[in-house]
Structure formats: structure tokens, C-alpha cells
Amino acid sequence: MMDQLRRSVVCRLTNVAILFTLYFLVALSPETTAQQPPGLGPKGDLVGLEFEAAGSTTMIGQNARKQLIVTGVYSSGQRHDLTHDVTYSVDVPAVLNVDAEGLVVPTADGTATITAKVASGQLATLIVSTSRCAEELPVNFEHEIVPIFTKKGCNAGGCHGKADGQNGFKLSLLGFYPKEDYEYLVYEDRGRRVFPADPDFSLLLQKPGNLLPHGGGQRMSPGSYEWELIARWIRQGMPYGSETDPTLERIASVPPVREMNFKAKQQLAVIAHYSDGSTRDVTRLASYEANHPEMALANATGRLTIEDVPGEVAVMVRFQGSVGVFRAIIPQGTPVLATPPERTFIDNFVFAKQRQLGIPPSALCDDATLIRRASIDIAGRLPTVAEVEQFLADADPAKRDRLVDRLVDSPGYADYFANKWATVLRNKRRNGTDIPYTYKFHAWIRRAFRENMPYDQFVRSVLTATGDPETHPPVAWYREVKTSTTQMEDVAQLFLGMRMACAKCHHHPFERWSQQDYVGFEAFFSQVGLKNSKFNQNVNQPDMVYLKTSAPSAKNPRSQLDVKPTGLGGVPLDISPYEDARQYLVDWMAAPENPFFARALVNRYWKHFFGRGIVDPEDDMRVTNPPSNPELLDALTKHFLDHRFDLKDLVRTICKSNAYQLSSQPTEFNQTDQQNYSSFYPRRLSAEVLYDSVNAVADTPSNFGTIPQGTTAVQLPDNGFNNYFLEVFGKPEAESACECERSAEANLSQSLHLLNSGDVQGRLQNGQGRAARFNREPDRPDADKIRELYLAAFSREPRPEESTFVMSQIAGYPNKQQAWEDVIWAILNTREFQFVK
Incomplete structure (x- = not known):
């Protein structure tokens, strides 16, 4: 053989x-030739010049900096950044300086008028007051020094911010624990890294200045703003700051959003808002990162360059423990003269976005394409020859809807989605003795989808499972996620679209979640205990879940304080030792006002059918990774809640939309679109x-x-x-x-x-x-x-x-x-x- x-x-x-x-006969399609897109269209004449409101116009102390944002207003109504294209002048040069990039540096107390002017004569003015420039104001370690380490990469995970530090010197990752950093710098090794008698000769400056051998190379130049600020701090005796100093509450990008053409540029300013109501420009101390680098790139000073891909891109702005977002809307600008009929609310939002961006959708796919696509996406199989023949011969205009209904009600739907969910619920066989558990758990999942168990009940059944898997099959989930940390991380990722693992040891670098948030969420699982049932003799693989009779809580490893169960962004809950905290968790998750649970599910299913989530990746729904079509995501979430977590209804709603039924053949006008579903993305x-x-x-x-x-x-x-x-x-x-x-x-x-x-x-x-x-x-x-x-x-x-x-x-x-x-x-x-x- x-x-x-x-x-x-x-x-x-x-x-x-x-x-x-x-x-070549079956796979290749006619080539399309892209034309230069019109983008926002003709700008028209420049009719005005404006300074964007970027925080206070009062600058206090010689450490203050201000990034100007100059916007040109055109007769078409468009607004374009001209920050780097104007000429700046100051009527009282002794008070402040403005460089060609629009950075303002105070030099003496007083008031001065800054004028920004273009070659055609239009101008704008801004009055700026300065004070206390001659005073040696105390440098705040947390707010002014630590951000320098973050900006320069000193406390990154690949350098001194890693767990064991680098070459004997450790900093907290991204400066999330400034008090620890202060100890490392000022007191560790008898304070050898700082030299108050001559600050410029401190190791803290000599190393990053590359004046002494430094594995990280040169990170700052002698005489630079960062160098002088650190030197001034050392000269002042390395103050940490006062307990009464205001705390950082949030940061904001200026502007927060802008429509931009391909290859356009935009200077950003970042304003920190403090607990006493004051603001501070931190543009040059903030860090910038685009969520789609193929669409935009940001440099170290906050200047953004747009590439030639239409859609929306978010630029994450990070300063200390706060994050903000700038959104660039990048229209292609092709006139959308017609779209397929809008059969559902999904079509309304998808086609509206395409009209906004000027990306005409492809035509609807033919019947042969749809029956194959829907059969694979809904039932996980090819349609049979008989099914294809019958569908192609059917002249009923409603046959596409009936196809979707038939597939959703078929055994293949339950087979396919059971396969999908069993995998992410870790239904894993490690040896032959696991077969009774994995088979029963899979059968339970399949039955849930066949009977259309509401999604909130499905999740509750898994998370609150108690007993042995012989009689309670969802208990099998706990056989793979044995600790409270893995339980909470899986729940956050799978059911809330949140990747929480980073917050286990430190503040999340791309999100608002802290270690305290992590521990509070983990506390929901603190009562869960595992032991062997009578069916299992493998001591290394306990299979029975029981609840410990104790008040649920988890210990913060840094503060060593107990933390009560707390939903993300919620308030701590008082739960008695005789209640199951997991029930409270699912109550919080399934509440209509919960901002994560239903959104995560509809986004996950959208990715299943369209190949790309409205938020992508589908389990990374952080504030710094916003949805490409927020109105669509909101509408889908509302629909899912209004229909009481009905998964079959959600599948029907998505697959009956004309947005799902578009052809995969792009046109010359949408072939570069990667996020707006103007054609079906083959996979x-x-x-x-x-x-x-x-x-x-x-x-x-x-x-x-x-x-x-x-x-x-x-x-x-x-x-x-x-x-x-x-x-x-x-x-x-x-x-x-x-x-x-x-x-x-x-x-x-x-x-x-x-x-x-x-x-x-x-x-x-x-x-x-x-x-x-x-x-x-x-x-x-x-x-x-x-x-x-x-x-x-x-x-x-x-x-x-x-x-x-x-x-x-x-x-x-x-x-x-x-x-x-x-x-x-x-x-x-x-x-x-x-x-x-």
C-alpha cells in the first residue's frame, strides 16, 4: 500500500x-488599479489661524514648558495643523522664547504676546504670562523626574525596569512605584548614584549622557532640558515632594480628534490635570504609540505622521500612570454614490461609516458565494451539492434569510460553536482518565448552544460551577484554571475583553487598571477550593470544586492589605462567608450598565464573521485601543441586551445584514481598507x-x-x-x-x-x-x-x-x-x- x-x-x-x-482559472481575479484618493477634498483658501486651547496660558517657574498648537482654518471648513509651518515672534523676547516647533520656554517674569504668522499674512496671537522664573522652585520627584526615566526608556521592561534590574540598578516598571524608585536612587548603595556637591558628575547623569560606559547608550545630552532638570533636583538635595502636593488625575490630548489626509502631520499637546484644579503641559515628557503603526507613526515630541491607509487610528498617550487617546480620522474621500440596501441597523452604521470616510463598498456577493460563506461561518462545514443546487435554483427574494435561519437551527451550528467555546474554555485532555470530564463538558457546551441558552446563563453556569464534573460538567473548567489568578485573568480576557495579566505585578502600562484593581477582581474567586472527587484518584489533578467558608478577599502583595471583591471600575462589595462571591461577579457582569460584558461578546462574534473585530484584537478592549466604529459597537451591544443575551438572534442579525453579504472582491476604491468592512475579508x-x-x-x-x-x-x-x-x-x-x-x-x-x-x-x-x-x-x-x-x-x-x-x-x-x-x-x-x- x-x-x-x-x-x-x-x-x-x-x-x-x-x-x-x-x-489561475479559479483563484485569480481581475486586478484593480488604485487611484490617488481625494481625501478631505480641496481645502480652499486659508481664512484664519488659531491657537488651540492647550491648558493654562500662565507658566510658573523655569521648569515649565508649553507646546503650541496652531491650526489653519480653511474656506472648506477643514482644519489643518500648521504648528511647524508658521513663523513665531514674541513682542517681549526677554520674557519667553518660542522655537520653530512651537515649544515655549519662560525666561523671566512678565507677560508677552506670541504671534504665529504664515507667508500669506494671516496671523494669530496668544498672550502668555510667566511668573517665579527666578525662583528655585522645588522639583517634584514623582511628577517631574520619574517621567524622564519613562520617556527615555530607563525604566522599560528591557532595561532597569525589569524584575531584577540591569547591572545592579533597578527602577519600577514605567515608574509606577515612584517611592520605590526614590529609595533605589537616593538611599541604595549609600546614594552613590547622586552627587549633590556637583550634580553634573552624578552617575544618574553621567551614564545616560554616555560620559561613562553605559549599555543603553546615550539617552540624554548634557545641557538638555531633562539633564538640567535632574541636575537641579540633585542640587536641591533630592526632594521627593510634599504630602500636600496635588496628585495627577488625568491627561488629555490636544486636539482630541482630527480628520486628516494621507501623509498629513499633526502636532499634539498633552495636558496633565491635577487634583487641585491646576494643569501642566507634559507634551515633551509623555510617550506616544499608535495602535495601528501601518496607519500612523508618532515621534518622541508628539508629532504624528499619517500613512496612506484610510480608517481611524488611535495614538496612545501615556504620562505616569495615566493614559489618553488622540483619534485621527483618515478619509479616503471617494464619493459614495450608492450602497447596497440597508436591511438592518448594522447596515446603517457600517455604510454610514463608509460614507464618512469616502470608501465605497463592494457589491453584494452572489448566491454561490453566500451559501458557502454562511455554511462555513455558521455551521463549520461546506454546503452539500444538493443544498447548493436547491439554493441557487430558488427564486424567492427571502431565500438568504431562510438560509441563515436554517443554518442557525441546524446541528452544525451547535457543533461548530461548541468547538469554538470548548477551546477557549480550555476543555483539555491531558491523559486517558480525563475523557469522562472533557467529553461531558463538551456535550454540555454543545447542548447549551443547541438549546440556545442565554449567554449570561451560560457564563454563570461555568463560573459558579460547584461539585464534581460527573454531575456538574462545567466544573471541568476549574481543572485547567486552578488558581484564583488564572481564573480571574481568563474571565477578564474571555468574557470582558480585558488582558489583566500585566496588572498582577504593576499598573497596566496601556490601561487604567492597577494592581489593586487586579487583586479586587481576583477576590471573587478566593473562596474556590479544589479537591478530589470519589471518581478521581489523581492527586495532581483535583476535579471537585467546593466553597470555603470564609469572607472573600485577596491580599495585595505590595501593601499586604486584604482587598474585598471589586468589579473593574466598581466599588468593593461586602459579601458574607456563607455567600458565593462568584454569583455577585456574574450579577455585576450581566447588569445592563456593565460596560464590558455584552460589548466583549458582540465584538468577539463580529470578528468571527468578519475576520476583524470592531475592536481588534477582540480581547484587548482597552481605552487606548478604541473601536473602529463605536456607534456600531454600541448598537450591537444594545441589541444583544434588548434580546436578553440571545446568541442565535445575534448570529441571525449579523449574517442577514448586507454588510456581511458584501463581495470579497475589492474595487479600486476600497482595496486598501483594512477596518471598515467595505468588502468581505477572505480568510x-x-x-x-x-x-x-x-x-x-x-x-x-x-x-x-x-x-x-x-x-x-x-x-x-x-x-x-x-x-x-x-x-x-x-x-x-x-x-x-x-x-x-x-x-x-x-x-x-x-x-x-x-x-x-x-x-x-x-x-x-x-x-x-x-x-x-x-x-x-x-x-x-x-x-x-x-x-x-x-x-x-x-x-x-x-x-x-x-x-x-x-x-x-x-x-x-x-x-x-x-x-x-x-x-x-x-x-x-x-x-x-x-x-x-
Whole structure:
């Protein structure tokens, strides 16, 4: 048998003409040629010049800095940044200086008028007052010195901010614990890093100035603003600050949002707001990072450069423990003269966004594309030949809605979404004794989706599971997430769209959550205990959940104080030792006013059907990663809540929209769009769906050995089936709550496996398969067989040139079964087969 397979592989690889010809026939589409987009359109004439309101116009002390933002107002109504394009002058130069980038530095007490002027003569003025410039005002360590370390990367995770520090010197990560930093600098090693008698010779300056050997290279120049500020602090005796000093409450970007053209630039200013009502310009001390670097880049001084991708991009601004966001709206500007009919509220918001950005949508996909797309996305399988024929022949205008309804109510829906949820709920088999638990948990999940259990009840059943998995299958989740930290991190990531792991040890660098928030959320699971049930003798894998009779709380490792259960952004709860804190957690999550729970689910499902979340990644819904279409996300969330967490209704609502039913063929006007769903984004079939699809086209049953023959890969109850095909195509091992564990990337091993593996060849040569059946039907016209094959693989009729080519190839084969095997083999290796589009 192996010799036969080897001969077949060699023969098949020599007949690459079929593969490449079919590839070009079925996979390639007409090229589109992009034209220069109009963007915002003609600006018109410059009619005015304005200084943006960027905090107080009073500057106190020689340490103060102010970033000017100058905006040009045009006759079209457009506003463009001219900060770096104007000429600045000061009527009283002795009071302050303004450089070419609009940075204001006070030099003496007084009042001065700054004038910004363009070559055409328009100008704007700003009055600035300065005071206490001659005084040696105390430098605040937390507010002025620590931000320098963050800005220069000194306290980053790859330098002195890592757990053990760097070369004997440690700082808290990103300066989140300034009191610890103060101890490290001023008192550790007898304060050798600071030299008050001559601050410029302090190690704290000599090292980053690269005047002494420094592994991090030069981080600041002698005489720079940062250098002089640190030197002044050392000269003053290294004060920390006073207990009465105001605390930072928030930061804000100026401007907060702006419409911008491709390749445009925008200077930002960052204003810190303090508890006493005062403000401070911290533009040059803040850090900047775009959430989509392919769309925009920001430099160290806060100047943003837009690339040539339309959509919305957010720039995260970070200062101390606060984060802010600047949003750039980047229209393509093509007139959207028509869109497909708006059948649902989803269409209203999707097409409105496309009109705003000037990105015309593609046309609706044809019926053949839709039945294949919907069958894969909803039921995890290819449609049968009979289903395709019936659907294509149906003339009822409502047939697309009926298709969606039929798929949602089919067993395949429950199979596919049980597969999806079992993976992220870590339904993992580690050895043979786990089978009763993993099988029961999978069966419970499948039943929940078949019966359309409301999502909030589904989550409650999992999180509050108690007892043994024999009688309470969701208990199996706790067998994989055994500690309160992994339990809370999985819950936050999977059900709230929040990645909380960073906050376990320090303030989250991209979010508002602190270690206190982490511990308060963890406290909801502090009563959970694990032990062995009577069914389990494995002491290393306890399988029974019980509740400890104790008041729920968790200890903050830094303060060593107990923290009560607290929802993210909520208030601490008083829960008695005899109540289950997890019930309170789900109550908080499922409340209509909860800002995370329903939003995370609808965003997760949106990504499933569209290939990209409204917030992407789907489990990173932080404030600094805002949605590409916030109005759409709000509307979907409201709809989901109004329909009482009905998952089937959500699937129907999404798939019946014309936004979902757009063609995957981009036009010259939307081919660069990556986030606004102006065309359907093709994506690779998942490992399980591709495996089952190969079997469907070859017409061979799957065989996983220990379960009934014909069980599909999508129906597998857990990860414990050794199958190289599934492994090489990225089936996850259920090790994580993140869907990113599933690999969708193409690689050489996948191509080689489909091209010449004994596994695939065996299915092609199966005596009961499609090729053998075609060979047993000599009187049946080849054109009819080709039509069946195309309907099975692509859910469409073959084009005339495809049918003619395949028939010409078959005619040249003396062995007709091998001919059909080669044709099927070529089809399996096409992009059209391997992708949903």
C-alpha cells in the first residue's frame, strides 16, 4: 500500500499542469488599479489661524514648558495643523522664547504676546504670562523626574525596569512605584548614584549622557532640558515632594480628534490635570504609540505622521500612570454614490461609516458565494451539492434569510460553536482518565448552544460551577484554571475583553487598571477550593470544586492589605462567608450598565464573521485601543441586551445584514481598507473545517480511531486526538483563553501536506471516494461530474473554460480514476478552496 502511495505521489507531482492551470482559472481575479484618493477634498483658501486651547496660558517657574498648537482654518471648513509651518515672534523676547516647533520656554517674569504668522499674512496671537522664573522652585520627584526615566526608556521592561534590574540598578516598571524608585536612587548603595556637591558628575547623569560606559547608550545630552532638570533636583538635595502636593488625575490630548489626509502631520499637546484644579503641559515628557503603526507613526515630541491607509487610528498617550487617546480620522474621500440596501441597523452604521470616510463598498456577493460563506461561518462545514443546487435554483427574494435561519437551527451550528467555546474554555485532555470530564463538558457546551441558552446563563453556569464534573460538567473548567489568578485573568480576557495579566505585578502600562484593581477582581474567586472527587484518584489533578467558608478577599502583595471583591471600575462589595462571591461577579457582569460584558461578546462574534473585530484584537478592549466604529459597537451591544443575551438572534442579525453579504472582491476604491468592512475579508479555513472539507470533496469519511467513524473534526470533543493534519494547520491545544492560540498563518508544511502527504493521497484513492465513484460511472458525462465536483468544493458552477480544461486533461489519461484523483487533488490545492470568501 505504501509503495502504491509513493508511486501516486510521484506521479501526481509530475502533473503540476493541472494544479497551476486550475489555480489561475479559479483563484485569480481581475486586478484593480488604485487611484490617488481625494481625501478631505480641496481645502480652499486659508481664512484664519488659531491657537488651540492647550491648558493654562500662565507658566510658573523655569521648569515649565508649553507646546503650541496652531491650526489653519480653511474656506472648506477643514482644519489643518500648521504648528511647524508658521513663523513665531514674541513682542517681549526677554520674557519667553518660542522655537520653530512651537515649544515655549519662560525666561523671566512678565507677560508677552506670541504671534504665529504664515507667508500669506494671516496671523494669530496668544498672550502668555510667566511668573517665579527666578525662583528655585522645588522639583517634584514623582511628577517631574520619574517621567524622564519613562520617556527615555530607563525604566522599560528591557532595561532597569525589569524584575531584577540591569547591572545592579533597578527602577519600577514605567515608574509606577515612584517611592520605590526614590529609595533605589537616593538611599541604595549609600546614594552613590547622586552627587549633590556637583550634580553634573552624578552617575544618574553621567551614564545616560554616555560620559561613562553605559549599555543603553546615550539617552540624554548634557545641557538638555531633562539633564538640567535632574541636575537641579540633585542640587536641591533630592526632594521627593510634599504630602500636600496635588496628585495627577488625568491627561488629555490636544486636539482630541482630527480628520486628516494621507501623509498629513499633526502636532499634539498633552495636558496633565491635577487634583487641585491646576494643569501642566507634559507634551515633551509623555510617550506616544499608535495602535495601528501601518496607519500612523508618532515621534518622541508628539508629532504624528499619517500613512496612506484610510480608517481611524488611535495614538496612545501615556504620562505616569495615566493614559489618553488622540483619534485621527483618515478619509479616503471617494464619493459614495450608492450602497447596497440597508436591511438592518448594522447596515446603517457600517455604510454610514463608509460614507464618512469616502470608501465605497463592494457589491453584494452572489448566491454561490453566500451559501458557502454562511455554511462555513455558521455551521463549520461546506454546503452539500444538493443544498447548493436547491439554493441557487430558488427564486424567492427571502431565500438568504431562510438560509441563515436554517443554518442557525441546524446541528452544525451547535457543533461548530461548541468547538469554538470548548477551546477557549480550555476543555483539555491531558491523559486517558480525563475523557469522562472533557467529553461531558463538551456535550454540555454543545447542548447549551443547541438549546440556545442565554449567554449570561451560560457564563454563570461555568463560573459558579460547584461539585464534581460527573454531575456538574462545567466544573471541568476549574481543572485547567486552578488558581484564583488564572481564573480571574481568563474571565477578564474571555468574557470582558480585558488582558489583566500585566496588572498582577504593576499598573497596566496601556490601561487604567492597577494592581489593586487586579487583586479586587481576583477576590471573587478566593473562596474556590479544589479537591478530589470519589471518581478521581489523581492527586495532581483535583476535579471537585467546593466553597470555603470564609469572607472573600485577596491580599495585595505590595501593601499586604486584604482587598474585598471589586468589579473593574466598581466599588468593593461586602459579601458574607456563607455567600458565593462568584454569583455577585456574574450579577455585576450581566447588569445592563456593565460596560464590558455584552460589548466583549458582540465584538468577539463580529470578528468571527468578519475576520476583524470592531475592536481588534477582540480581547484587548482597552481605552487606548478604541473601536473602529463605536456607534456600531454600541448598537450591537444594545441589541444583544434588548434580546436578553440571545446568541442565535445575534448570529441571525449579523449574517442577514448586507454588510456581511458584501463581495470579497475589492474595487479600486476600497482595496486598501483594512477596518471598515467595505468588502468581505477572505480568510483561511480553520484546521477542523479544512480537514472536514477535504473529506467532503473527496467524499470519504473521517476516522479518528476511538470515536465513531464519520465524526467530523469540528465535532471532536477535546484536543486528545493525534492528527498531523489538524496540528500542521493550527488547531489549538486549548492551553489559553485567547483565540490567538489558533494559528491562521500559512506555512510550507501546510502546502507540502496538501500536495504530497500520504494522508491526503489515501483519501483521494479511497475505493468508496468520489474519484472511485466517478470511475465506476463511465456512462455519466464528464461535464456532469465536473459540475458536481465544483458544486462540492466551491459551491458554484464551473465556468466554461474550467470545464473545458478539465475535460481535456481527463481525456489524456488512460487511467480515469487517477485522472479524477488528480483533478480533485488540484482543486484541494487552490486558494478558492482553502479560503472562505
